Amino acid sequence: MAAMSTLRPGTAEEAGLSRSGLYRAAREGRLERIARGIYLPADAPAADWDWIEAATRRSDATICLASALAHHELTDAIPTALDVAIPRGSRTPVSTGAIAWHQFDRATFDIGREEIPIPGTDQTIGIHSPERSIADAFRLRGEVGYELARESLKEWLRRGGKPARLMEIASQLPRAKSPALQALEALA
Template identity: 70%
Template sequence: MEALRPKGAPDAGLSKSALYRAARAGEYDRIARGIYRPADAPAADWDWIEAATRRTDATICLTSALAIHDLTDTIPDALDVAIPRGARVPATQAAISWHLFAKATFDLGRTQIPIPGSELQIGLYSPERCIADTFRLRGDLGYDLGREALRQWLRRGGKPARLIAIAARLPRAEGPVLQALELLT
């Protein structure tokens, strides 16, 4: 079952107060402020559910996306989630690091994936987009993260032409990506 919010409780046949009583009785788990799931629902990542519930355009990015694609050994402290620049950053209880990406390039390399154990979906950037972003934001993320991910991606048969095509569309990414590719290939 999908995450339930108090304003959607009538659609599930409950009043708001009945939802709160059911949560106190243990029939629903409180994921975050205003987000509930049935207690017998399959296991799911509550951070992903909260991000997807708060913002329908939430997209897993940077270190978190690289970890999902198995391109880094780094374990992120918080879930990295991108939203379009100019959007309101929601208040969350989960360990979510919100990043504002330019509206013009926000959908570049973005796909929707199902959240395991839930009916919700969340966005995820492609490996090429993640690598380009790590080079673009290397001052904040560190220089080694992008190089490590690029090495892993190339070992798996990644196509440099696809990476360069994406990096060319992102500001401050093409030069560093080309330079790293020259060194590694």
Template identity: 65%
Template sequence: MKALRPKAAAEKRSALYRGHADGRWERIGRGVYLPADAPAMDWDQIEAAARRPEATICLISALAHYDLTDEIPDALSVSIPRGMRAPATEGAIRWHRFDATTFDLGRGQILIQGSSQPIGLYSAERTIVDCFRLRSVVGYEVARDATKEWLGRGGKPAELMSIASLLPRAKAPLLQALEVLA
């Protein structure tokens, strides 16, 4: 089940708004509606995916998805290509802009749990490298601990280094952490 926006509604906008007033549609964000009988799902992810099809879960939110951190994200971290405007949202969403040339590196898609709405998700390797690259945002300790957990699960340092060599400001701090952890 995908979110519905008034522009994309098969029915007229007025019918959608009447359905909302009658309780058939539930407004989860400005201009984003779900059927009232929809199963439980993450509304922040639904809103991000409905507003930007290229929205990709990143940083601490992606680490939490892979169970590589004990941190509880206070907002959903979502990346979009640099140059795109971050949409206004009502949910707890933190928008990040990543370079458009490397945006798709390590990017996959998942279905939002309880819906048929897809959203982008970076691989665990790309997420760890991004956390080192943006360590001033997420904290060096978070990146280091995620790397330690990932290595403990059988991850290969070469996989991290191959991605880090393609992203700016990531290779040196990652190499230092790998030397300490090895």
């Protein structure tokens, strides 16, 4: 099946539907409401609705912290909500899904950020690289816990992660360099 686009009341016309046609299709079960104002065709392949909602609400939404570490298979922790970074000072979207919005400094927002496809859709979402995610876990260890940072670092090193690359990123982020360096030295 082809990748599906999300539909919103404001974009329904592009898909050949009036707003009332969009709501009628949802009532009749041809469209599935995945979040307030966001619909997918009912026969769309399974996809991560929280990813879709985050990417639809904010084009700069970026999976971060524990959610990025879990995606990169660097932690066994299963986040209760999708951790999503947006630039500090942006309006935090109202969301119906399990999304934890985090505001990251605009000056460092794009460091280690890449775009990945959302499976089953024609959308993409930002995600922080393993190195950025580890550096952020050390930087925000008071919020996410020191164990998350340490365990992710150990797994990343076990898989051949390059300490110089981690330190290059950690050096660009406030409060990340020193704890990351101390942890690397302790594990060496």
